[in-house]
Amino acid sequence: MERDLMKKFAEIYGGEGDIRSYFAPGRVNLIGEHTDYNGGHVFPCALTLGTYGLARKREDNKLRFYSVNFSRLGVIESSLEELVPSEKAGWTNYPKGVMWTFEKRGYKLPSGVDFLIYGNIPNGSGLSSSASLEVLTGVMLKDLFGFEDLTMQDLALIGQYSENNFNGMNCGIMDQFASAMGKKDCAIFLDTSTLEFEYAPVKLPDAKIVITNSKVKHSLVESSYNDRRNECETALADLKKVVEIQALGELTEEAFEKYKEAIQDPVCRRRAKHAVYENQRAIKAVQALKADNIEEFGRLMNASHVSLRDDYEVSCQEIDILVDLAWNHPGVIGSRITGGGFGGCTVSIVKNEEVEDFVQSIGREYKAKVGHEAEFYVVEIGDGARKL
Ligand code: GLA
Numbered sequence: 549m550e551r552d553l554m555k556k557f558a559e560i561y562g563g564e565g566d567i568r569s570y571f572a573p574g575r576v577n578l579i580g581e582h583t584d585y586n587g588g589h590v591f592p593c594a595l596t597l598g599t600y601g602l603a604r605k606r607e608d609n610k611l612r613f614y615s616v617n618f619s620r621l622g623v624i625e626s627s628l629e630e631l632v633p634s635e636k637a638g639w640t641n642y643p644k645g646v647m648w649t650f651e652k653r654g655y656k657l658p659s660g661v662d663f664l665i666y667g668n669i670p671n672g673s674g675l676s677s678s679a680s681l682e683v684l685t686g687v688m689l690k691d692l693f694g695f696e697d698l699t700m701q702d703l704a705l706i707g708q709y710s711e712n713n714f715n716g717m718n719c720g721i722m723d724q725f726a727s728a729m730g731k732k733d734c735a736i737f738l739d740t741s742t743l744e745f746e747y748a749p750v751k752l753p754d755a756k757i758v759i760t761n762s763k764v765k766h767s768l769v770e771s772s773y774n775d776r777r778n779e780c781e782t783a784l785a786d787l788k789k790v791v792e793i794q795a796l797g798e799l800t801e802e803a804f805e806k807y808k809e810a811i812q813d814p815v816c817r818r819r820a821k822h823a824v825y826e827n828q829r830a831i832k833a834v835q836a837l838k839a840d841n842i843e844e845f846g847r848l849m850n851a852s853h854v855s856l857r858d859d860y861e862v863s864c865q866e867i868d869i870l871v872d873l874a875w876n877h878p879g880v881i882g883s884r885i886t887g888g889g890f891g892g893c894t895v896s897i898v899k900n901e902e903v904e905d906f907v908q909s910i911g912r913e914y915k916a917k918v919g920h921e922a923e924f925y926v927v928e929i930g931d932g933a934r935k936l
Contacts, residue, residue, distance in 0.1 A: 557602045557664045560614050565604050572684035572933035573598035574669040574676045575726035576895050577886050579852050580830030584720030587741035587795025588827030594730020596930035599667040599680040603688045606660040613640045616666035633714050645714030646685040649706045655695050672765035674892025679723030682707030683933045691935055704728040718774045730932035737834045756903050757927040758896045762866040765891040773888050783820035786811045796823040822860040846882025853884035862889030869917050870894045873910045
């Protein structure tokens, strides 16, 4: 892979000088969905799929971007004086947003860069291709310009800041954190209110994690996401009148039931219910995993899906079909939608000896019901972003 990309870099920009290679992974979240902007817990892991970047410093202020995935766009030129979001800039808004954030934080970029990017995360699949590109950019800039004091957590926060303020998606910290901090064969149990975290080994001798891509991405994903976030904020403001909390993640199920009538709007009440219960599910799921109680882990995943479907309303028909098919498959221990929602992927835990049949039969039935193929990936949990 790296060798092919090096060849491509030389072909596009010339092969001289100090060309460096980097990688940042995508992620799948096992449980704890839409909790990260509510001060709750998440449990994602980094994938071995992700985004590769090659970079070489320039003598001037120019920025040149080339994506192997969007080769028809050719080389996109810009400069350090043009770090402003624009529709025309397309995918380069992600790296540019990270550069803008570096400068805003006092990390002045001393020169321009030539970048070549290649990603193998399926586009629009909800496996965090944009977060991986942001974290990748952070790792590249840190290394190229020697910003040694920046930690991987700082790079995750810079990625989130740029996504929020440059790209207009009000995401939480989960995706960038998982891409920056991932660890092979472990999921990250992260408390998003403090950023304290723990690596939990995912040792499933009898089962595999299987991602199923519905290959649908419904429009308005970003605006609907931002709506959910606002609804949670409205619920929190109502709750604050009757209970002293800073975030929905501080409530137990019992406390929520006690105070929920303070939330005026029934839609906001349902959103808050999801956020509170989902956070508790994430905590319980990690305990179950540590106790090797994978059945309980699966039950919590299933309950997570029901809540995301009915209370949080971020699922869609195609995803519900995939989850229903999975629930009815004898090899499935648990299955749910993963990521932001409105399309994208499901994550399932499937018994080893049933994986083949899961892929075949669900693939067939999904195609018959929806009209197009789903895609399946048997997950390997990889390390976080790094120089190669
Ligand atoms: C998207 C966001 C994350 C998180 C998930 C939902 O992936 O980027 O911050 O909110 O949705 O859990």
